[in-house]
Amino acid sequence: MPASPPKEVVVLGAGGHAKVVIELLQAAGYEIAALLDADPTPRQVLGHGVQGDDRALDELRRDGLSLAFVAIGDNRRRVALAEAVRAAGFSLVNAVSPSATVSPSAHLGEGVAIMAGAVVNAEVTLGDLCIVNTGATLDHEVSVGMGAHIAPGVAISGNVKVGDLAMMGVGSCAIQGVSIGRGAMIGAGAAVVRDIPDGALAVGVPARVRRQADA
Ligand SMILES: CC(C)(COP(=O)(O)OP(=O)(O)OC[C@H]1O[C@@H](n2cnc3c(N)ncnc32)[C@H](O)[C@@H]1OP(=O)(O)O)[C@@H](O)C(=O)NCCC(=O)NCCS
Structure with a gap:
């Protein structure tokens, strides 16, 4: 052929x-x-x-x-x-690296980038225009909102919700089931163990809200 x-x-x-x-x-x-x-x-x-x-x-x-x-x-x-x-x-x-692992049951929007070494597991939902950067891992049933950015090396456990336009900084993580609000910014290396409100800047281990802005 x-x-x-x-x-x-x-x-x-x-x-x-x-x-x-x-x-x-x-x-x-x-x-x-x-x-x-x-x-x-x-x-x-x-x-x-x-x-x-x-x-x-x-x-x-x-x-x-x-x-x-x-x-x-x-x-x-x-x-x-x-x-x-x-x-x-x-x-x-969509720009999906051939060396990313994307579950056949994941649902991808449009204009999505998935970089090398990323893992997108079962029934993950990625909204339009989101970025799953190098080596980030998204476990089962995570949902990432429209225009959000999951930076390199982020680890997200099952059933986490990341809001539209949110950013998880390099090397940060989130335990199972938490919600990260629309437009929230999670600092590099932070560990999210509680819900983070819309528009919040949260840093540290465990992540604590440091500033609050409009989402
Ligand atoms: C959290 C972040 C957004 C803060 O940026 P900022 O508002 O410009 O903050 P500053 O650099 O002025 O630092 C303000 C304070 O927060 C602290 N801080 C900054 N980033 C931090 C982080 N990730 N974890 C813990 N503390 C942090 C600084 O040490 C400083 O503390 P101080 O007031 O005691 O001196 C930024 O540092 C960050 O982590 N960005 C992630 C970037 C990223 O992952 N990019 C990936 C691109 S692919």
Whole structure:
């Protein structure tokens, strides 16, 4: 059987997070058709030229491109830009590393990144535009909200709920069944053993709320 042609994808973002995403999209069989960034200065990123900012989306769509990935680490900027990308007529693909382990019973939204070595176990739900970063582990029935970011090396036990736009910092963990609120920020290395309210910044072992902001 002839090999299917590579699928072309427009990547938005050209920073460090985008570099990881570009390599895993390629490993998953995508071809990078265009790279756009808020800083449109022409330059090369991993051998791909930056071709302008998101104002180029309409023209790329007219050229026949229809798949995109928003590779921006900041949760709110990623979600806002994804709205513009969808409004321009693009579908968001998922960027899943071939070396991640994703359960067949997991449910993935759109525009999701799952980096190398991550483990996504049975009946996990990942909302649109969330990031499961390098080596993070999500046990059974975890739910991660839209636009949330699970940083490298995070360990989440079963039945945990992570709210929309929340961030779990590098190496943090959560015991089974806790809820982390919308827009909450869990500091690097923290251990979440109680529910964390919307918009809270929590740090330490056990994690304690240090600041409270709007979610
Ligand atoms: C928690 C965090 C958001 C706080 O950032 P911040 O508001 O800029 O805080 P500061 O660096 O000004 O530190 C404020 C205080 O909190 C302490 N602190 C900061 N991060 C902490 C952490 N993770 N655990 C415990 N204490 C922490 C600082 O030591 C400082 O204490 P002090 O007031 O006694 O001196 C940040 O330190 C953090 O952990 N970010 C995670 C980043 C990450 O995982 N990125 C992954 C990218 S892929």
